[in-house]
Amino acid sequence: MSDEAYDPCPLCGRPLVPGRSVNLHHLVPRTFGGKKSFPIHKICHSKIHSLFSERELLKVYHTWEALRGHPEIQKFIRWVARKDPEYNSSNRRAHRRKR
Numbered sequence: 001m002s003d004e005a006y007d008p009c010p011l012c013g014r015p016l017v018p019g020r021s022v023n024l025h026h027l028v029p030r031t032f033g034g035k036k037s038f039p040i041h042k043i044c045h046s047k048i049h050s051l052f053s054e055r056e057l058l059k060v061y062h063t064w065e066a067l068r069g070h071p072e073i074q075k076f077i078r079w080v081a082r083k084d085p086e087y088n089s090s091n092r093r094a095h096r097r098k099r
């Protein structure tokens with residue numbers, strides 16, 4: 001198994017850079033027996049889970065097409081498209097303040 005052969009992110013379509021910016025998402029939540037997981041940007045992953053409950057994920061948003069069809073996700077994809085592939089909102093805190 002090679003860590004370096006990621007497909008592009010199934011949500012936003014940007015490249016996945018192996019490392020801390022990559023998470024795994026279960027299209028069918030693990031609590032409902034989902035076994036298959038997909039590499040996805042950490043930031044895309046937290047977007048999914050901030051918008052949808054596990055039940056919504058199970059009933060409606062268990063395909064990438066359904067997820068990408070949601071207006072909030074479409075907005076997010078347009079926004080994140082301009083970001084660095086390793087961009088993560090929590091990186092902001094790492095910036096040093098100039099004085």
Ligand SMILES: [Zn+2]
Nearest residue numbers: 009012041044
């Ligand atoms: Zn992504």
Ligand SMILES: [Zn+2]
Nearest residue numbers: 024025026045
């Ligand atoms: Zn997930």
